[in-house]
Amino acid sequence: VNISILIVAVVIFLLVIHHNFLSLSDFLRRELSDPSPLGLQPIDFIPAAPQRLADERNDKEIPVVIAASDERLGGAIAAMNSIYQHTGANVVFYIVTLNDTVDHLRMWLRSPPLKNMRYRILDFDPRVLEGKVQVDPQKADTFKPLTFARFYLPSFVPHAEKVIYVDDDVIVQDDIVELYNTPLKPGHAAAFSDDCDSTSSKVAVRGAGNQYNYIGFLDYKKETIRKLAMKANTCSFNPGVFVANLTEWKLQNITKQLEKWMALNVVEELYSKTLAGSITTPPLLIVFYKQHSSIDPMWNVRHLGSSAGKRYSPQFVEAAKLLHWNGHFKPWGRTASYAEVWEKWYVPDPAGKFNLIRRHSEAYEAK
DSSP: HHHHHHHHHHHHHHHHHHHHHHHHHHHHHHHHHSSSSTTTTTTOOOOOOOOEEEEOOOOOOEEEEEOOOOOGGGHHHHHHHHHHHOOOSEEEEEEEEEEEGHHHHHHHTSSSSTTTTTEEEEEEOGGGGGGTSSGGGGGGOOOOOGGGGGGGGGHHHHTTSSSEEOOOEEOSSOOOHHHTOOHHHHHHHOEEEESSSSSSGGOOTOOOOOOOOGTTTTTTTSSSHHHHTOOSBOOEEEEEEEEEEEHHHHTEEEEHHOOOOHHHHHHHBOOOOSSSOOOOHHHHHHHTTTTOOOOOOGBBBBOOSSSSSSSOOOOHHOOSSSSEOSSOOOOOOSOTTTTHHHHTTTTOOTSSSSGGOOOOHHHHHHH
16 A cells, blocks of 8 residues: 555656646747747857858858860959859869969969969879870860860869869859759769750851751761760750769769770761861760750850850840850950950959960960
Protein backbone atom coordinates (compact mmCIF):
# COMPACT_ATOMS: atom_id res chain seq x y z
CA VAL A 1 0.00 0.00 0.00
CA ASN A 2 2.83 2.35 0.92
CA ILE A 3 4.54 1.64 -2.42
CA SER A 4 1.31 2.34 -4.30
CA ILE A 5 0.83 5.63 -2.44
CA LEU A 6 4.43 6.60 -3.24
CA ILE A 7 3.98 5.85 -6.94
CA VAL A 8 0.78 7.93 -7.06
CA ALA A 9 2.53 10.81 -5.32
CA VAL A 10 5.42 10.71 -7.80
CA VAL A 11 3.03 10.69 -10.77
CA ILE A 12 1.12 13.68 -9.34
CA PHE A 13 4.41 15.51 -8.76
CA LEU A 14 5.56 14.89 -12.36
CA LEU A 15 2.19 16.04 -13.71
CA VAL A 16 2.47 19.30 -11.76
CA ILE A 17 6.00 19.90 -13.06
CA HIS A 18 4.90 19.13 -16.63
CA HIS A 19 1.98 21.57 -16.36
CA ASN A 20 4.25 24.29 -15.01
CA PHE A 21 6.76 23.65 -17.78
CA LEU A 22 4.05 24.01 -20.44
CA SER A 23 2.88 27.26 -18.84
CA LEU A 24 6.42 28.58 -18.85
CA SER A 25 6.85 27.60 -22.50
CA ASP A 26 3.67 29.43 -23.44
CA PHE A 27 4.90 32.47 -21.55
CA LEU A 28 8.26 32.42 -23.33
CA ARG A 29 6.61 32.03 -26.73
CA ARG A 30 4.39 35.02 -26.00
CA GLU A 31 7.37 37.06 -24.91
CA LEU A 32 9.44 36.13 -27.96
CA SER A 33 6.59 37.09 -30.26
CA ASP A 34 6.24 40.45 -28.53
CA PRO A 35 7.38 43.16 -30.98
CA SER A 36 8.65 45.18 -28.03
CA PRO A 37 12.48 45.39 -27.85
CA LEU A 38 12.17 44.37 -24.17
CA GLY A 39 10.81 40.95 -25.10
CA LEU A 40 12.88 37.90 -24.21
CA GLN A 41 15.17 36.62 -26.97
CA PRO A 42 17.29 33.46 -27.28
CA ILE A 43 20.88 34.09 -26.26
CA ASP A 44 22.07 33.19 -29.79
CA PHE A 45 19.63 35.56 -31.47
CA ILE A 46 21.10 37.39 -34.48
CA PRO A 47 18.98 40.01 -36.24
CA ALA A 48 18.32 39.15 -39.87
CA ALA A 49 20.31 41.41 -42.20
CA PRO A 50 18.46 43.16 -45.03
CA GLN A 51 18.48 40.95 -48.15
CA ARG A 52 20.74 43.38 -50.04
CA LEU A 53 23.38 43.29 -47.31
CA ALA A 54 23.06 39.53 -46.97
CA ASP A 55 23.73 39.15 -50.69
CA GLU A 56 26.71 41.50 -50.55
CA ARG A 57 28.24 39.56 -47.67
CA ASN A 58 27.81 36.19 -49.32
CA ASP A 59 31.29 34.73 -49.33
CA LYS A 60 30.55 31.90 -51.74
CA GLU A 61 33.08 32.15 -54.52
CA ILE A 62 31.76 32.66 -58.05
CA PRO A 63 34.61 31.56 -60.37
CA VAL A 64 34.80 33.26 -63.77
CA VAL A 65 37.39 32.00 -66.25
CA ILE A 66 38.60 34.28 -69.04
CA ALA A 67 41.52 33.98 -71.46
CA ALA A 68 43.69 37.07 -71.91
CA SER A 69 46.12 37.25 -74.81
CA ASP A 70 48.42 40.26 -75.00
CA GLU A 71 47.05 41.63 -78.27
CA ARG A 72 43.47 41.42 -76.90
CA LEU A 73 44.20 42.29 -73.29
CA GLY A 74 42.08 45.45 -73.36
CA GLY A 75 39.07 43.33 -74.24
CA ALA A 76 39.59 41.02 -71.27
CA ILE A 77 40.08 44.02 -68.95
CA ALA A 78 36.82 45.65 -70.12
CA ALA A 79 34.92 42.36 -69.75
CA MET A 80 36.16 41.82 -66.19
CA ASN A 81 35.47 45.43 -65.23
CA SER A 82 31.88 45.19 -66.48
CA ILE A 83 31.34 41.99 -64.48
CA TYR A 84 32.97 43.40 -61.34
CA GLN A 85 30.99 46.65 -61.40
CA HIS A 86 27.63 44.89 -61.78
CA THR A 87 27.83 42.51 -58.82
CA GLY A 88 28.28 42.54 -55.07
CA ALA A 89 29.05 38.82 -55.01
CA ASN A 90 32.41 37.25 -54.30
CA VAL A 91 33.49 36.91 -57.92
CA VAL A 92 37.02 35.60 -58.48
CA PHE A 93 38.51 35.87 -61.96
CA TYR A 94 40.75 33.08 -63.18
CA ILE A 95 42.71 34.82 -65.91
CA VAL A 96 44.39 32.37 -68.26
CA THR A 97 47.27 33.87 -70.21
CA LEU A 98 50.71 33.18 -71.63
CA ASN A 99 53.87 33.77 -69.67
CA ASP A 100 55.00 36.80 -71.68
CA THR A 101 51.73 38.63 -70.90
CA VAL A 102 51.79 38.31 -67.11
CA ASP A 103 53.76 41.49 -66.29
CA HIS A 104 51.61 43.63 -68.59
CA LEU A 105 48.44 42.12 -67.12
CA ARG A 106 49.52 42.70 -63.51
CA MET A 107 50.34 46.34 -64.24
CA TRP A 108 46.92 46.86 -65.82
CA LEU A 109 45.10 45.20 -62.92
CA ARG A 110 46.63 47.71 -60.53
CA SER A 111 44.58 50.48 -62.18
CA PRO A 112 42.26 52.22 -59.64
CA PRO A 113 38.95 50.85 -61.02
CA LEU A 114 40.31 47.29 -60.77
CA LYS A 115 42.52 47.33 -57.69
CA ASN A 116 39.94 45.68 -55.39
CA MET A 117 39.01 42.98 -57.89
CA ARG A 118 39.87 39.43 -56.84
CA TYR A 119 41.76 37.38 -59.41
CA ARG A 120 44.29 34.64 -60.03
CA ILE A 121 46.62 34.67 -63.03
CA LEU A 122 47.19 31.25 -64.60
CA ASP A 123 49.83 30.43 -67.18
CA PHE A 124 48.68 28.35 -70.15
CA ASP A 125 51.25 25.96 -71.59
CA PRO A 126 50.68 25.64 -75.37
CA ARG A 127 52.58 22.35 -75.35
CA VAL A 128 49.41 20.60 -74.16
CA LEU A 129 48.09 21.15 -77.70
CA GLU A 130 50.92 19.31 -79.44
CA GLY A 131 49.52 16.66 -81.75
CA LYS A 132 46.00 18.00 -81.26
CA VAL A 133 46.05 21.10 -83.44
CA GLN A 134 47.44 21.29 -86.96
CA VAL A 135 49.13 24.64 -87.50
CA ASP A 136 49.79 25.90 -91.01
CA PRO A 137 53.46 27.06 -90.99
CA GLN A 138 52.53 29.94 -93.31
CA LYS A 139 49.82 31.07 -90.87
CA ALA A 140 51.50 30.23 -87.58
CA ASP A 141 51.06 33.80 -86.34
CA THR A 142 47.28 33.42 -86.55
CA PHE A 143 47.21 30.39 -84.24
CA LYS A 144 45.73 31.41 -80.87
CA PRO A 145 46.39 28.68 -78.26
CA LEU A 146 44.37 30.49 -75.59
CA THR A 147 41.16 29.81 -77.50
CA PHE A 148 41.50 26.24 -76.19
CA ALA A 149 41.76 27.29 -72.53
CA ARG A 150 38.05 26.54 -72.09
CA PHE A 151 38.78 22.85 -72.75
CA TYR A 152 40.87 22.63 -69.56
CA LEU A 153 38.61 24.27 -66.97
CA PRO A 154 39.12 21.67 -64.20
CA SER A 155 42.88 22.27 -64.36
CA PHE A 156 42.42 25.99 -63.76
CA VAL A 157 39.77 25.79 -61.04
CA PRO A 158 40.33 22.33 -59.57
CA HIS A 159 38.24 22.72 -56.40
CA ALA A 160 35.19 24.46 -57.87
CA GLU A 161 31.95 22.63 -58.50
CA LYS A 162 30.71 25.14 -61.05
CA VAL A 163 32.33 27.89 -63.16
CA ILE A 164 31.46 30.49 -65.77
CA TYR A 165 33.58 30.85 -68.91
CA VAL A 166 33.44 34.06 -70.97
CA ASP A 167 35.30 35.23 -74.06
CA ASP A 168 37.29 38.46 -73.96
CA ASP A 169 34.96 40.24 -76.41
CA VAL A 170 31.96 40.55 -74.09
CA ILE A 171 30.43 43.20 -71.85
CA VAL A 172 28.17 42.20 -68.95
CA GLN A 173 25.28 44.48 -68.03
CA ASP A 174 23.68 42.54 -65.17
CA ASP A 175 24.69 40.55 -62.09
CA ILE A 176 26.79 37.56 -63.18
CA VAL A 177 25.33 35.57 -60.26
CA GLU A 178 22.16 35.10 -62.31
CA LEU A 179 24.16 33.39 -65.05
CA TYR A 180 26.03 31.31 -62.47
CA ASN A 181 22.69 30.07 -61.08
CA THR A 182 21.62 28.70 -64.46
CA PRO A 183 20.12 25.26 -63.73
CA LEU A 184 21.83 22.35 -65.47
CA LYS A 185 19.95 19.13 -66.15
CA PRO A 186 21.19 15.94 -64.45
CA GLY A 187 24.13 14.50 -66.37
CA HIS A 188 24.88 17.74 -68.22
CA ALA A 189 28.37 19.16 -67.82
CA ALA A 190 27.65 22.54 -69.42
CA ALA A 191 24.97 25.02 -70.48
CA PHE A 192 25.36 27.02 -73.69
CA SER A 193 23.32 29.51 -75.70
CA ASP A 194 21.78 27.73 -78.69
CA ASP A 195 22.25 29.34 -82.10
CA CYS A 196 18.57 28.87 -82.91
CA ASP A 197 17.43 31.02 -80.00
CA SER A 198 15.40 34.15 -80.61
CA THR A 199 18.31 36.59 -80.37
CA SER A 200 20.80 34.92 -82.69
CA SER A 201 18.24 33.95 -85.32
CA LYS A 202 17.56 37.64 -85.95
CA VAL A 203 20.98 37.93 -87.56
CA ALA A 204 21.89 36.40 -90.91
CA VAL A 205 25.65 36.16 -91.14
CA ARG A 206 26.72 36.36 -94.74
CA GLY A 207 29.91 34.89 -96.14
CA ALA A 208 30.61 32.69 -93.16
CA GLY A 209 28.75 29.50 -93.95
CA ASN A 210 25.84 28.25 -91.92
CA GLN A 211 26.56 29.22 -88.34
CA TYR A 212 23.29 27.91 -86.97
CA ASN A 213 23.64 24.14 -87.36
CA TYR A 214 26.15 21.34 -87.25
CA ILE A 215 26.80 21.17 -90.99
CA GLY A 216 28.37 24.62 -90.77
CA PHE A 217 31.09 23.27 -88.48
CA LEU A 218 31.56 19.60 -89.39
CA ASP A 219 32.39 17.91 -92.70
CA TYR A 220 29.57 15.43 -93.27
CA LYS A 221 31.40 13.96 -96.24
CA LYS A 222 33.79 12.30 -93.78
CA GLU A 223 32.80 8.80 -92.68
CA THR A 224 33.87 9.41 -89.09
CA ILE A 225 31.35 12.24 -88.80
CA ARG A 226 28.58 10.29 -90.53
CA LYS A 227 29.07 7.38 -88.12
CA LEU A 228 28.23 9.67 -85.21
CA ALA A 229 24.66 9.83 -86.53
CA MET A 230 24.38 13.50 -85.60
CA LYS A 231 21.75 15.26 -87.68
CA ALA A 232 23.33 17.92 -89.88
CA ASN A 233 20.52 20.38 -89.22
CA THR A 234 20.91 20.14 -85.44
CA CYS A 235 21.06 23.59 -83.91
CA SER A 236 24.62 24.50 -82.94
CA PHE A 237 25.58 26.51 -79.87
CA ASN A 238 27.99 29.32 -79.08
CA PRO A 239 30.89 28.37 -76.75
CA GLY A 240 31.96 31.96 -76.05
CA VAL A 241 29.83 32.11 -72.90
CA PHE A 242 28.85 29.06 -70.89
CA VAL A 243 28.33 27.62 -67.43
CA ALA A 244 30.13 24.38 -66.57
CA ASN A 245 29.40 21.79 -63.90
CA LEU A 246 32.96 20.67 -63.18
CA THR A 247 31.85 17.68 -61.15
CA GLU A 248 30.14 16.25 -64.23
CA TRP A 249 32.95 17.52 -66.48
CA LYS A 250 35.52 15.46 -64.57
CA LEU A 251 33.20 12.48 -64.16
CA GLN A 252 32.66 12.30 -67.93
CA ASN A 253 36.30 13.09 -68.81
CA ILE A 254 35.14 15.94 -71.05
CA THR A 255 38.67 17.27 -71.53
CA LYS A 256 39.90 13.87 -72.75
CA GLN A 257 36.94 13.58 -75.10
CA LEU A 258 37.68 17.00 -76.58
CA GLU A 259 41.35 16.14 -77.02
CA LYS A 260 40.36 12.92 -78.81
CA TRP A 261 38.40 14.81 -81.44
CA MET A 262 41.10 17.43 -81.79
CA ALA A 263 43.68 14.72 -82.52
CA LEU A 264 41.35 12.94 -84.95
CA ASN A 265 40.85 16.16 -86.85
CA VAL A 266 44.61 16.50 -87.33
CA VAL A 267 44.60 13.14 -89.09
CA GLU A 268 41.23 13.18 -90.86
CA GLU A 269 40.33 16.90 -91.24
CA LEU A 270 36.83 16.52 -89.84
CA TYR A 271 35.93 20.18 -89.53
CA SER A 272 34.03 22.17 -92.12
CA LYS A 273 36.00 24.63 -94.24
CA THR A 274 33.12 27.10 -94.49
CA LEU A 275 33.74 28.93 -91.23
CA ALA A 276 37.16 30.42 -91.94
CA GLY A 277 39.07 27.69 -90.14
CA SER A 278 37.09 27.48 -86.89
CA ILE A 279 38.86 24.82 -84.82
CA THR A 280 37.52 25.46 -81.32
CA THR A 281 33.78 24.94 -81.73
CA PRO A 282 33.61 21.60 -83.62
CA PRO A 283 34.96 19.31 -80.87
CA LEU A 284 32.59 20.94 -78.38
CA LEU A 285 29.65 20.36 -80.72
CA ILE A 286 30.55 16.67 -80.99
CA VAL A 287 31.11 16.04 -77.28
CA PHE A 288 28.02 17.98 -76.15
CA TYR A 289 25.67 16.78 -78.89
CA LYS A 290 22.23 16.74 -77.26
CA GLN A 291 24.00 16.62 -73.90
CA HIS A 292 23.94 20.23 -72.75
CA SER A 293 21.55 22.60 -71.01
CA SER A 294 20.66 26.11 -72.19
CA ILE A 295 21.38 29.53 -70.80
CA ASP A 296 19.04 32.48 -71.11
CA PRO A 297 19.63 33.95 -74.63
CA MET A 298 19.86 37.42 -73.10
CA TRP A 299 23.06 36.23 -71.42
CA ASN A 300 24.74 35.88 -74.80
CA VAL A 301 23.44 38.47 -77.25
CA ARG A 302 25.97 37.94 -80.01
CA HIS A 303 26.96 38.80 -83.57
CA LEU A 304 27.67 42.40 -82.62
CA GLY A 305 31.01 41.90 -84.36
CA SER A 306 29.63 40.31 -87.52
CA SER A 307 29.62 43.63 -89.34
CA ALA A 308 30.09 47.33 -88.71
CA GLY A 309 26.34 47.93 -89.00
CA LYS A 310 23.94 47.96 -86.08
CA ARG A 311 21.85 44.78 -86.16
CA TYR A 312 19.99 45.39 -82.90
CA SER A 313 17.97 48.34 -81.67
CA PRO A 314 19.43 50.53 -78.91
CA GLN A 315 16.58 49.42 -76.64
CA PHE A 316 17.40 45.74 -77.17
CA VAL A 317 21.12 46.29 -76.57
CA GLU A 318 20.35 48.16 -73.37
CA ALA A 319 18.15 45.29 -72.15
CA ALA A 320 20.73 42.61 -72.94
CA LYS A 321 22.42 41.04 -69.93
CA LEU A 322 25.58 40.21 -71.89
CA LEU A 323 26.77 41.64 -75.22
CA HIS A 324 29.11 39.54 -77.37
CA TRP A 325 31.14 41.00 -80.25
CA ASN A 326 31.91 37.65 -81.86
CA GLY A 327 33.00 38.18 -85.44
CA HIS A 328 35.74 40.20 -87.13
CA PHE A 329 34.61 43.64 -85.97
CA LYS A 330 35.86 43.94 -82.40
CA PRO A 331 34.94 47.09 -80.44
CA TRP A 332 38.62 47.82 -79.79
CA GLY A 333 39.81 47.23 -83.34
CA ARG A 334 37.97 48.08 -86.51
CA THR A 335 34.78 50.10 -86.26
CA ALA A 336 32.15 47.93 -84.60
CA SER A 337 28.51 48.42 -83.70
CA TYR A 338 27.86 49.82 -80.24
CA ALA A 339 31.57 50.28 -79.54
CA GLU A 340 30.58 53.16 -77.26
CA VAL A 341 28.94 50.64 -74.90
CA TRP A 342 32.21 48.72 -74.70
CA GLU A 343 34.21 51.91 -74.15
CA LYS A 344 32.29 52.67 -70.93
CA TRP A 345 33.99 49.69 -69.30
CA TYR A 346 37.40 49.98 -70.92
CA VAL A 347 40.23 50.93 -68.55
CA PRO A 348 43.17 52.69 -70.29
CA ASP A 349 46.36 50.69 -70.62
CA PRO A 350 48.95 52.13 -68.19
CA ALA A 351 51.70 50.79 -70.46
CA GLY A 352 50.21 52.58 -73.47
CA LYS A 353 50.46 49.51 -75.72
CA PHE A 354 46.82 48.73 -76.30
CA ASN A 355 45.80 52.34 -76.85
CA LEU A 356 47.98 52.55 -79.94
CA ILE A 357 46.19 49.76 -81.76
CA ARG A 358 42.61 49.65 -80.50
CA ARG A 359 41.14 51.65 -83.39
CA HIS A 360 43.53 50.75 -86.17
CA SER A 361 44.45 47.08 -86.01
CA GLU A 362 43.13 44.71 -88.67
CA ALA A 363 44.74 41.69 -87.05
CA TYR A 364 42.03 40.49 -84.71
CA GLU A 365 40.54 37.18 -85.71
CA ALA A 366 36.94 36.22 -85.15
CA LYS A 367 36.10 33.50 -82.69
